[in-house]
Amino acid sequence: MALILSIETSTTVCSVALHSNGNLVGLKELHLDKSHSEYLIPIIKDLLAYCGKHQNDLEAIAISKGPGSYTGLRIGASTAKGLCYALNIPLIAISTLRGMAKQIRIPINENTLLCPMLDARRMEVYASLYNYEYQNVLSVQPVIIDESSFNDYFNDHKLIFFGNGSEKCKGVLNKKAVFIDKIFPSATTIGELAIEKYLGQYFEDIAYFEPFYLKEFQTTTPRKKPF
Numbered sequence: 001m002a003l004i005l006s007i008e009t010s011t012t013v014c015s016v017a018l019h020s021n022g023n024l025v026g027l028k029e030l031h032l033d034k035s036h037s038e039y040l041i042p043i044i045k046d047l048l049a050y051c052g053k054h055q056n057d058l059e060a061i062a063i064s065k066g067p068g069s070y071t072g073l074r075i076g077a078s079t080a081k082g083l084c085y086a087l088n089i090p091l092i093a094i095s096t097l098r099g100m101a102k103q104i105r106i107p108i109n110e111n112t113l114l115c116p117m118l119d120a121r122r123m124e125v126y127a128s129l130y131n132y133e134y135q136n137v138l139s140v141q142p143v144i145i146d147e148s149s150f151n152d153y154f155n156d157h158k159l160i161f162f163g164n165g166s167e168k169c170k171g172v173l174n175k176k177a178v179f180i181d182k183i184f185p186s187a188t189t190i191g192e193l194a195i196e197k198y199l200g201q202y203f204e205d206i207a208y209f210e211p212f213y214l215k216e217f218q219t220t221t222p223r224k225k226p227f
Contacts, residue, residue, distance in 0.1 A: 002198050003053065004060045005044065005083070006191035009036045009076030010068025010096040011118065011164065016043045017187035018051050022195035026051040027188055036075040044079075058089055060203075062194035064185060065093035066212035067126040067140060068118055073211035081206050090203035092194045095212070097140055100163055101130040102189035104180065108132045112158045115150070116183070117165030123172075125165035126214055129153065134193075142214060145169050150177075 001020055008015035014030040028047045030039055048054060063080040066073045084091045100116035108114070112132055117125040123145045129138035143149060145168060153159055154174045161169055162183040170179060197203070 002059050002195060003057055004062050004092070004191055004194050004198060005048075005058050006062040006064075006094075006187040006194060007040070007044075007076045007080050008064040008096075008099070008185050008187040008190050009040065009072040010064050010066055010185050011072065012069075013184050013186065014039055014043060015185065015187040016040070016047050017191045018047055018053065019191035019195065022192055024188060024191065025053075027186075029186065031184070034071075036072050040075060040079055044083075055083070055087060058083075058087060060090045060092055060194065060198050062092040062094055062187075062190050062197075063211075064096045064099055064187070064190050066096055067214035068096050068185070068211075070213055073213060077209065077211045081209065084206050090198075090201075091206050091209060092197045092202070093204050093209065094190045094193045094197070095128075095140065096185050097126070097128040097163075098130065098134060098136070099189040099193060100183060100185055101128075101134050102192060103183055103186065104160065104162065106180075108160070111156070112160065113137060113153060115159055115161045115166075117161060117163040117169070118185075119163075119165040119168070120215075123168060125163075125168070127165065129159075140212070140214065145172055147172060147174075149173055 006017045012033040018025040097116040101114045128140040162180040
């Protein structure tokens with residue numbers, strides 16, 4: 001039995017799930033901005049207790065590796081690495097956007113592409129394209145949204161857009177674009193995808209693993225106030 005704890009902190013959602021052989025055992029989520037540093041560890045403890053499990057029962061930790069919030073990803077990764085070190089178990093990293101694509105449960109075929117999007121600055125999003133088998137068609141990348149975005153794919157495919165970055169695309173993209181609302185990153189699908197890597201023993205080097213930030217963290221210098 002592979003008991004895997006999954007952690008998702010790439011956005012404002014603080015999500016933790018427990019899977020046994022890829023089947024969901026328990027889930028706890030908090031949709032509260034800047035909650036990760038304060039609530040992630042308590043949520044993990046509460047979930048394990050609720051499911052009647054102990055940390056020593058865990059056989060792997062799965063982490064949503066990004067892209068996403070620099071701070072959120074850093075907190076999730078440091079927590080996951082700390083648990084892996086303490087329990088001497090492997091670390092598994094799953095693409096945040098692939099985890100989002102896995103949430104689309106409606107029937108789709110080979111002519112459909114899924115486009116999960118995370119909001120970036122202004123008219124920019126972090127996006128990727130996946131086929132009906134959740135395999136990557138377009139690599140994860142920053143995209144500046146305008147009326148020509150993804151036009152190369154609209155001719156031969158039905159494109160479904162979702163995630164908090166898709167809201168700014170409504171009314172801008174090709175009229176053929178289909179939107180699904182209220183899709184947020186969740187540890188549920190991170191755990192579902194993690195079992196594949198666990199069985200294949202595709203593990204991260206805990207000492208050197210870093211989240212996929214996609215862009216370097218940027219700070220701004222506040223303007224001096226006039227006297």
